[in-house]
Amino acid sequence: MDAKKVLQFFRANIWLIILVGAMIVYPFISYQPYWLSLLITIFVFAAFALSYDLLLGFTGLISFGHALFFGMGAYSIALFGRFTDLSFGSMFLLLAVAAGIIALIKTIFAMRVRGIYFAMITLALAQFFWVLVMSLSRYTGGEDGMPRVPRPDFLGDRLNFYFFALGFLVLVYIISRRFINSPTGRVLIGIRENEERMVMLGYNVFKYKLFSLTLAGIIGSFSGAIYVMFINIAYPALLDIQNTIDVLMMTIVGGVGTLHGPIFGAALVRLLSHFLSSHFRQWIIIFGIIYILIVVFLPLGIFGGIPGFSRWLEKRGGWLKWIAQRLKP
Amino acid sequence: MAATEVLLETQNLKKHFGGLKAVDGVDFKVNEGGLISIIGPNGAGKTTFFNVISGTLRPTAGKVFFLGRGVTGYPAHRLAQMGLGRSFQITNIFPRLTVLENVRLACQSAGEDNFRFWQHYRKFSQYEEKAYSILERVRLKGRELQPTLSLPHGDKRKLEVAIALARDPRLLLLDEPTAGISTEELPELTGLIEDIKKEGSQTIILVEHRMDVVTAISDRITVFNRGQILAEGTPQEIMDNEEVQKAYLGGGGSE
Ligand SMILES: Nc1ncnc2c1ncn2[C@@H]1O[C@H](COP(=O)(O)OP(=O)(O)O)[C@@H](O)[C@H]1O
Ligand SMILES: [Mg+2]
Numbered sequence: 001m002d003a004k005k006v007l008q009f010f011r012a013n014i015w016l017i018i019l020v021g022a023m024i025v026y027p028f029i030s031y032q033p034y035w036l037s038l039l040i041t042i043f044v045f046a047a048f049a050l051s052y053d054l055l056l057g058f059t060g061l062i063s064f065g066h067a068l069f070f071g072m073g074a075y076s077i078a079l080f081g082r083f084t085d086l087s088f089g090s091m092f093l094l095l096a097v098a099a100g101i102i103a104l105i106k107t108i109f110a111m112r113v114r115g116i117y118f119a120m121i122t123l124a125l126a127q128f129f130w131v132l133v134m135s136l137s138r139y140t141g142g143e144d145g146m147p148r149v150p151r152p153d154f155l156g157d158r159l160n161f162y163f164f165a166l167g168f169l170v171l172v173y174i175i176s177r178r179f180i181n182s183p184t185g186r187v188l189i190g191i192r193e194n195e196e197r198m199v200m201l202g203y204n205v206f207k208y209k210l211f212s213l214t215l216a217g218i219i220g221s222f223s224g225a226i227y228v229m230f231i232n233i234a235y236p237a238l239l240d241i242q243n244t245i246d247v248l249m250m251t252i253v254g255g256v257g258t259l260h261g262p263i264f265g266a267a268l269v270r271l272l273s274h275f276l277s278s279h280f281r282q283w284i285i286i287f288g289i290i291y292i293l294i295v296v297f298l299p300l301g302i303f304g305g306i307p308g309f310s311r312w313l314e315k316r317g318g319w320l321k322w323i324a325q326r327l328k329p
Numbered sequence: 330m331a332a333t334e335v336l337l338e339t340q341n342l343k344k345h346f347g348g349l350k351a352v353d354g355v356d357f358k359v360n361e362g363g364l365i366s367i368i369g370p371n372g373a374g375k376t377t378f379f380n381v382i383s384g385t386l387r388p389t390a391g392k393v394f395f396l397g398r399g400v401t402g403y404p405a406h407r408l409a410q411m412g413l414g415r416s417f418q419i420t421n422i423f424p425r426l427t428v429l430e431n432v433r434l435a436c437q438s439a440g441e442d443n444f445r446f447w448q449h450y451r452k453f454s455q456y457e458e459k460a461y462s463i464l465e466r467v468r469l470k471g472r473e474l475q476p477t478l479s480l481p482h483g484d485k486r487k488l489e490v491a492i493a494l495a496r497d498p499r500l501l502l503l504d505e506p507t508a509g510i511s512t513e514e515l516p517e518l519t520g521l522i523e524d525i526k527k528e529g530s531q532t533i534i535l536v537e538h539r540m541d542v543v544t545a546i547s548d549r550i551t552v553f554n555r556g557q558i559l560a561e562g563t564p565q566e567i568m569d570n571e572e573v574q575k576a577y578l579g580g581g582g583s584e
Pocket of ligand 2: 375376377418
């Protein structure tokens with residue numbers, strides 16, 4: 001690698017480097033467990049939101065059941081830990097396979113139904129798992145959840161976990177970025193833009209949707225697994241619609257169809273709800289108002305906007321409208 | 330396969346929508362090479378015929394053969410992979426991507442790199458180069474980096490053809506490429522189709538409901554009416570055919 005290339009890389013990724021650098025030095029400047037914990041959850045949810053945007057923003061698939069992947073990751077680790085003595089490597093490997101199977105089921109539906117119907121089916125699938133978890137309470141603890149999630153020893157230390165979660169997010173970001181700029185990623189964007197035409201060009205849409213759903217599923221379920229390793233309990237709400245809505249909001253607020261959008265969206269949503277919930281009793285209302293203001297005045301999300309596309313989107317009323325269009329069967 | 334081989338054939342092909350017989354027993358045969366036009370008044374079933382032979386719609390009855398193979402009910406993407414390219418009557422492009430990316434995606438589809446998910450797509454420059462050459466071929470040079478949304482209608486129609494051409498299909502189905510084109514712009518588009526014909530790598534089936542457009546450039550013409558073939562022959566034979574005259578005058582065929 002010559003110096004010119006290195007320089008070019010630094011210039012192109014200057015913000016990424018600054019941000020990651022700041023996150024790395026932060027705990028050495030001010031070590032506050034509370035903030036560290038908050039940042040860890042932000043990192044995990046940012047990765048989760050990124051995986052959601054791979055579907056919504058880059059493949060044009062709107063899902064109301066993305067929490068299924070997250071919850072599946074959460075419960076898999078908790079269950080593996082309690083009933084098996086698998087290594088963490090094999091736990092995550094099995095989890096990836098399971099995510100692939102769920103992705104396959106979703107893809108089969110995605111080929112048959114579109115828009116709101118697909119969204120509702122993903123919701124039903126997630127609810128099915130929710131019911132499953134509740135009814136198998138002998139194993140899953142039902143409503144009470146499953147405490148004592150296993151984690152590798154080195155993650156017992158909060159600072160180590162912090163760097164682990166940060167590393168996970170950076171890895172997910174890099175994979176997503178390479179993915180959407182690859183030939184496969186361009187095909188997904190083509191499908192988002194005009195599926196019918198892609199079919200007439202000889203693209204087997206099934207395979208690409210499966211690819212996208214599998215990748216999003218693996219990232220989503222790994223996020224869930226890491227999250228419960230941190231909070232040390234898996235509970236049913238991780239599977240429910242509220243969790244999907246949270247991740248949808250993070251994506252919209254940050255900017256659908258961008259990679260940095262979901263990350264900052266996750267940070268904003270998490271920080272806002274933490275700040276508001278500790279200062280106001282009716283914080284959810286205030287949060288709702290802020291959300292509406294963002295959608296109305298920043299229809300592309302705070303960091304939204306593929307150049308050229310932004311203007312087009314603006315003329316058409318922003319992401320919410322765009323998503324509403326997606327919902328048309 | 331010899332050049333005189335049958336490229337596409339349909340036998341008693343039918344597509345009914347409930348009681349509406351959009352395509353109703355069509356026996357149609359295309360040999361390799363040349364340009365065949367399908368004409369007929371609006372609603373004659375021309376687009377539906379294209380939809381069925383390109384795999385977008387399943388036929389109600391009948392058979393389709395492509396390259397000597399029975400392909401009835403094949404999914405559209407497989408037919409496209411086998412060498413069937415198609416353009417649409419209603420412009421069907423990627424409006425938010427650039428003109429270049431519209432065609433580059435089409436070129437990429439024919440290659441082996443669609444499942445490369447790690448390297449940057451621009452590293453596979455052969456598709457980009459091909460896209461440039463196709464855009465030149467359809468006279469869209471200089472527009473490459475423009476967002477497709479802002480193209481004038483005539484250029485959108487050219488892009489529509491460019492996308493269909495990008496895979497170098499053996500058989501090219503063009504569904505009213507001149508739809509919505511003004512009289513002044515017409516020669517540009519018909520000239521483009523003639524160029525493609527002259528280059529000779531594609532067999533073309535051109536749908537067009539304006540008879541004057543097709544008589545000049547077609548080797549043979551098939552006339553559709555109410556889902557059936559009314560007549561078939563050389564342009565001269567068709568022009569002299571009384572039934573065709575009647576269908577056109579009485580059949581409600583509008584411009
Ligand atoms: N998907 C469809 N569902 C129901 N009717 C259709 C459909 N597509 C076409 N038709 C009807 O079939 C007939 C033939 O239409 P079309 O093939 O578009 O004719 P053309 O292209 O020759 O103008 C028309 O009466 C049209 O309304
Ligand atoms: Mg038509």
